[in-house]
Amino acid sequence: MDDHQESLFVRIKLSALSKQEAYDKELVVNVITNSTSDFLHNNVKVLRSRVSKTAWQGISIAVIALVIATLSVTYIDQGHLSINGMIKAQSNNFALWVMDAIPFLFAFWGQYSSTVLAYEASAMVLDQTQVLRDKAENFEKQARHSVTHDLLTDLPNKELFYDRVGQVIISPRGQTEFYILLVEISNYKEISDTLGRNSSDSLIKQISVRLQSAFPAPITIARLENNSFSMLFSNSVSETKVLDLAESIHRVLHDTFFIEQVKLSAHANIGIVRFPVHGTDVDTLVQRAGIALYVAQNSNKGYAVYDSSFDAHSPKQLTLMSELHHAIEKQELQLYFQPKIRVADSTLYGVEALVRWNHPKHGLLFPDQFIPLMERTRLIQGLTCWVIQESFAQCAKWHKEGLDITLSINLSAKDLNNPELPDLISGIKGATGLNPEWIILEITESSIMTDPEAAMEIINRIHGMGFQFSIDDYGTGYSSLSYLKRLPLKELKIDRSFVSDILRDESDAVIVNATINLAHNLGLEVTAEGVEDAEILALLKAEGCDLAQGYHIGKPMPLVEFNHWAKSV
Structure with a gap:
């Protein structure tokens, strides 16, 4: 049996099952309707028996009253009670004639009333049965429709x-x-x-x-x-x-x-x-x-x-998405630190915290391999919280040990749309005893443009606590001067795509020089990323660049390796 025949066989089987299911539903509806109709018919019988019972009670009372009245008339007329006296009383007393008719009136009234009520009850049974049948059919149609259609949009599901x-x-x-x-x-x-x-x-x-x-x-x-x-x-x-x-x-x-x-x-x-x-x-x-x-x-x-x-990538991506939930719990995430130096004297200025995933199967994974996956879910908020907690705690420890450096932390577009972020940062700051002046929060131009007003509100709230901000990868996004003016910035970071070719590409050199002058005119410091050799560093020094980072200065390192590196410079 080929694929198409098998598919056809499965569809015919499913169709038969669907028909059988529909037949079973219809049978259930009919059984419920018939049972309800029988129940109502039984109620009619009970109603008629009650009406007849009431009528017979009326007749019995009338007969008893008639007998008492006849006995009373007989005793009053003749002074004693006898059969002949009772017959004579019935023959001569007009009032007794009227009372004789009352039992017949009760009987007629009872039969007539029971007949009328029976007809009315029968009509109610028919009407209610039809109403129930209509409702059952409507419910059945709605049930069948809801199985195959989306309830919110009424589109096929x-x-x-x-x-x-x-x-x-x-x-x-x-x-x-x-x-x-x-x-x-x-x-x-x-x-x-x-x-x-x-x-x-x-x-x-x-x-x-x-x-x-x-x-x-x-x-x-x-x-x-x-x-x-x-x-x-x-x-x-x-x-x-x-x-x-x-x-x-x-x-x-x-x-x-x-x-x-x-x-x-x-x-x-x-x-x-x-x-x-x-x-x-x-x-x-x-x-x-x-x-x-x-x-x-x-x-x-x-x-x-x-x-x-x-x-080639999809199986790995699907696997990573399923494992991201447990990466933090299993302590598979780790912070690496890349040093930043002052260009003027090559002294250590600070570090940038970069997250890595020590995957048990795929080895060390870089942020671009899993951060986009996290941003598709709410996991990015958990990752941001973890990075801030670890970074704040380590920065506070460094300063306590006498290492006076700044720490840069990257925030994503999802973070700048999270209204809880300022409170999260405030809580962690208080718990670690951190001075906000030690931290620089790096944001990108594109992350601001996703929802500018909401992002600006969150940025201003965090800046109000004393934290500083930096524009990361400057020149690769919108480069809006209006946002540079509005943002509470401390520095601009020139993207590595401009810095790495500054010796060979005159256009890149012009862009770097213009960016440095623009930042200084705005009262901002400039950090050049991607410094790969001493010649680039020397040119940046001549251009008046403030800070630099790159493999020539130091690659991203685990904590133990960075601490050893920091002591040697």
Whole structure:
């Protein structure tokens, strides 16, 4: 049995199971409805018996009253009681004639009332049975719909999307290829953490409406998870057309969303796969679309078409993501320290704390191999907390031992969007007895531009405690002079891409010189990264650069090695 036959067999089997399940549900509904109807019919019988009982009680009272009245009349007329006297009383007394009719009136009234109530109860049974049947049918429809559709957006869910892709794969229409696009809203968690679940749900609803209105049938749109959508483009088109579709998705989501009078933007990444080139079954296609999506997160375009070369990294990346949760608990993370010197006299000025992961299988991993993975989850907050705790404690220990140096710590864009960061830093500062003047917090220009107002508020709160800030990798981001003016900065760090070629590239030399002059005019110190030899260091000294770091000065070192190095300089 080949793959297509097996897929067809499985689908037929699932279809039969679905039909059997639907039949069982219908049978249960009918049983419940019939049982309810029988119950109501029993209530009618009880009601009729009660009415009849009441009628017979009335008749009995009337008969007893009639007998008492007859005996009383007989005794009053004749002075004694006898059968003949009672017959004579009944024959001559008009009042007794009226009383004789009362039992018949009670009997007629009881029968009539019981008949009317029985009819009314029967009508109620029919009406209520129909209402219950209608409600049961509606509940059944809703249950079937909710199994295959997302409750929030009413889009097809993961199960229905997989089924539709499978149907296209085995379709006899001669379909030779189709595309799947996996769309992820990358800033969904930040919005949810900041504004709450209701606001993030409102954003997802608006996104689904935009996608449906912009890309109608035959394109199938589904919601797979909290922040991810999938699109099935079953028409046989060129890859260029699909890339244009990806660009269209970015344009559709580019316009501002309004959530409770707050302006938001949705940042999307898109992974693209094609059948049958990238896979011949649903699971493989979706898995490889996820790999393409991961690559798209680090792409300037915001989308990527799957390529087999991506697979070389994907198993390792997936493994690392699953192991990141335990890296801190197992004490696999370690701080390395790279020295910074004063260019004028080559004395030790400070160090930059750099995190490394001593992975038991893959060895020593550098930040660019796992930090991006952490930034996709909330693990980055735990890592930042760990780095700050370890760095503050070590810096305080150095100063206590007489080593008067500054310590630089890198903050990510996720950190500058975390409103709890100032309180976290304040608490650790108090616990370690640290002087804030010993610490320089390094931020990048791009991290500020993600959400400038929120980032500025957090930066100002931390600066109010006495901490200083540095712009890292200056010149590679937005380089906005307006933000340089607003930020409470102590230094600019010139990116190594400009410093390393300063002897060979005149343009790099001009940029370094201009940056140094700009920083000094703003009252800032300048640190040059990537100083790899003595000639570069000499040129930086001639240009008036304040600080330098690089392999010529010292590579990033573990704590014990750095302490030994610091004593030797």
